[in-house]
């Protein structure tokens with residue numbers, strides 16, 4: 001034990017010495033953005049706390065919208081205003097179009113072979129093109145329309161049963177299961193079967209993966225101590241990676257066996273079609289397919305579910321907004337039927353409600369990019385390999401960009417061209433530039449459809465005479481950020497059917 005402490009202390013001193021030397025040489029005469037001083041070796045890592053987005057927002061008031069921090073040995077830039085975000089994601093998009101290497105993606109995402117964590121380069125470009133054109137195009141999304149309807153009908157039916165009994169439902173869990181089922185049917189062609197996965201369960205494992213991926217892993221920031229696995233994360237990641245790999249192998253095998261059956265082709269079928277093929281530029285290997293399946297499942301399950309949850313919670317806190325939305329639905333849809341996907345484009349107020357919800361509650365709070373080369377932004381030196389955190393949460397609440405920034409007020413979008421599609425930097429819940437979310441259209445369709453249906457079919461009341469002002473809107477920080485508490489509510493059926 002004594003020996004271990006001595007070796008650790010010597011290692012720390014050596015790292016500190018070389019770090020000081022390297023930084024001095026590397027940044028001599030360079031004007032880095034302002035930021036707080038950090039500790040030797042750890043830099044600002046210990047200051048971040050459990051709500052980094054809020055800490056960075058407070059810090060930006062002091063140091064400005066482009067800040068420099070040192071997390072461990074890694075230079076880190078935090079971007080906190082719409083104008084600054086535009087400089088990184090539009091003006092210098094190509095420089096910042098990469099992702100930093102991460103231990104999590106090494107173990108879980110087949111050595112950064114997924115799309116989300118892939119560094120910028122030809123592999124990312126080809127994989128992204130394949131996903132955008134072959135999996136997430138408007139045409140592909142519409143092929144799964146009837147499946148989405150079936151799943152949503154099931155969700156409504158379950159809630160209606162609770163409404164008949166006058167009991168509360170756990171809306172968070174129900175929407176989350178709905179989202180998982182829709183994602184699984186679209187991507188792997190069937191709902192996930194409990195027996196197919198390890199006893200921990202599929203949803204719980206995806207959630208644990210997201211949790212680990214968003215944990216500030218010391219090994220990412222002080223690579224020299226990677227082997228020590230001080231937080232025990234590597235051990236957990238290896239176990240998770242094995243569970244996923246066993247599961248995906250089963251899925252691939254099932255698809256190969258049933259290749260000639262008459263069934264709707266899912267994402268796995270499409271990718272298997274490209275495996276080993278010389279006729280197409282998408283020549284994918286088995287590990288690429290497994291990494292992309294995981295990306296698609298992880299990226300679509302929680303993002304849509306958390307956005308729906310935040311929106312419904314805001315609607316409950318603002319009954320006058322709910323009433324107005326229900327009026328719009330009555331005018332467009334009527335009270336004799338449920339909402340159809342084809343109604344969505346006529347629902348303008350719904351669109352404003354969703355935008356307002358995504359402004360206050362972007363589920364990716366910090367969008368992480370990496371600098372591919374040295375660059376000067378706004379007169380500041382941004383070093384190659386710096387991690388760049390775009391604080392989408394702080395930008396959506398920027399007092400200079402938004403009046404009454406902390407208020408939920410969908411009417412702010414009346415007569416405004418501001419959209420969520422990456423052109424307006426005050427509202428970037430899907431990011432912007434080359435790495436913008438390729439699943440945006442699908443995500444928006446699911447969120448709009450489910451929110452519209454829940455508000456059209458039901459009136460909602462909080463249980464135990466709880467007041468709407470008591471609804472806790474605390475976030476749980478993560479790679480995807482849901483509300484910390486589950487949303488429990490009592491439904492009442494409101495249609496004439």
Ligand code: HEM
Pocket residue numbers: 115116117128295296297299300303304307362363364367368428429430431432433434435436437438439440442443444447
């Ligand atoms: C409300 C729903 C969603 C939100 C708010 C959301 C948000 C985001 C954000 C902020 C990014 C990072 C953008 C950047 O780095 O600039 C992203 C990336 C990504 N999203 Fe989404 N997303 C949603 C739904 C989906 C869905 C449904 C899918 C696919 C089925 C998807 C797939 C991806 C992928 C693959 C990436 C990585 C793209 C790349 O690195 O090139 N997302 N998403």
